[in-house]
Amino acid sequence: MSTTPSNKLPDTTAVVIVGAGPAGLTAAITLADAGVDFVLLDQLAEGTNTSRAAVxxxxxxxxxxxxxIADELITRGVVVPTFTVHDGGRTLATVGFDNLPTEYPYTLMVPQDTTETVLLGRLRKAGGDVHRPYEITRVVEENDAVTVEYTDGTGSSGAIRADYLIGADGMHSVVREQANIGFTGDTYPASFVLADVRMNWPIARNEVALHLSPEGITVVAPLPDDTEPNRYRVVATVDEAPKQPTAADIQTILDTRGPGGDVKVLEVQWSSRFRVHHRVADRYRAGRILLAGDAAHVHSPAGGQGMNIGIQDAAFLGPLLARVVNGEPDTILDSYETTRRPVALGVVAFTDRMTKTATLRPLPARFVRNTAISLLTRIPAVRNKLAFRLAELANR
Structure with missing residues (x-):
């Protein structure tokens, strides 16, 4: 298998994985554990140090x-057992995760760079690693193999031949494009602000709070704060987000949409803006090429589902691919698409409904929405069903 990274890649391997985010790292771990030879490539010179996905x-x-590695990740995160929905200072719904049929009846808030650090440590423990930086330029499937052409950090070109290729290279996947797999869907009109801040916030740190308002949807969730107190993740829709939102920008959003009270943004530690798409790959498999993570599906951040189903994709695909490499029929790979693509379609539909419902602007529609949320979530079965869906336990 791939061990210590170097500027020289092997000419052949069983599996090439493109993209060393959470999905690619998870796939690599499962292959390493199964003793399958693989090469994991990423175009970045080093891993990202921003939090991005945090749920x-x-x-x-x-x-x-x-x-x-679950226990290690939990020690680095914040356990949040409650999800709340607000409109201004009014709490419309409180959904607890404590009755879920799982060992983990909560949401864990942990920055994505921490998740990737834990996954990379686990991969290295299994004897694998990431090769950086390698940019994929061409993918060709022929003669019962896949040839992956690349350029390295010095501009030198090369190629590696593999039995199979996993594209875990994100929304703008080169692997998906080279395999001529469509990416059906659309883009939301609003842009999103994403920021990690230190602030005074009146809502308890055991809650992820969703705030509804005519101006847009806002989510505030606690982040680990052992060394930097009062850290929170803020996600908000705005018509046109600034390229790098400032403390003043976040303060304005929270003053306009938040619960009122003592809300004071003290520091922006990291911020970004992005457009959100809701798309699913038309196929998860094209011969010896397979997709996972954001290369296969992207959607609204409502509910924090994205990185999670990407990791779940890879945890399903890796062992399946190991079985094929070790001699089982290639046809068992078809179960990857038939199992995982419906999950992505369901999540895209679920988060799309959440986003459209949360961003209603006309007063009559908002009144009906708020009344429905308040009444329905008083029913224990409804609360439990929503918690079960948010926790992705339906994906079992």
């Missing part, structure tokens, strides 16, 4: 437990 749900923790 790990119960189903993902169950799968990470099988890899032996």
């Amino acid at each position: 790990v749900h119960a189903r993902t923790l169950e799968m990470l437990k099988e890899l032996g």
Whole structure:
């Protein structure tokens, strides 16, 4: 298998994985554990040091437990057992995760760079590693193999031949494009602000709070704060987000949409803007080429589902591919698409409904929405069903 990275890649391997985010790292771990030879490539010179996705749900923790790293990740995160929905100072719904049928009846808030650090440590423990920086320029499937052409950090070109290729290279996947796999969907009109801040916030740190308002949707969730107190993740829709939102920008959003009271943004530690798409790959497999993570599906951040189902993709695909490499029929790979693509379609539909419902602007529609949320979530079965869905336990 791939061990210490170097400027020289092997000419052949069983599996090439493109993209060393959470999905690619998870796939690599499962292959390493199965003793399958692989090469994991990433175009970045070093791993990202920004938090991006910050939610790990119960189903993902169950799968990470099988890899032996759930406990380590939990010690680095914040356990959040409650999800609340607000409109201004009014609480419309309180959804608890404590009754879920899982060892992990909560949401874990942990920055993505921390998740990737834990996954990379686990991969290295299994004897694997990441080769950086390698940019994929061409993918060709022929003669019962896949040839992956690349350029390295010095501009030198080369190629590696593999039995199979996993494209875990994100929304703008080169692997998906080279395989001529469509990416059907659309783009939301609003842009999103994403920021990690230090602030005074009146809502308890055991809650992820969703705030509805005519101006847009806002989510505030606690982040680990052992060395930097009062850290929170803020995600908000705005018509046109600034390229790098400032403390003043975040303060304005929270003053306009938040719960009122003592809200004071003290520092922006990291911020970004992005457009959100809701798309699913038309196929998850094209011969010897397979897709996982954001290369296969992207959607609204409502509910924090994205990174989670990407990790779950890879945890399903890796062992399946190992079985094929070790001699089982290639046809068993078809079950990857038939199992995982419906999950992505369901999540895209679910998060799309959440986003459209949360961003209603006309007063009559908002009144009906708020009344429905308040009444329905008083029913225990409805609350439990929503918690079960958010925790992704339906993906079992």
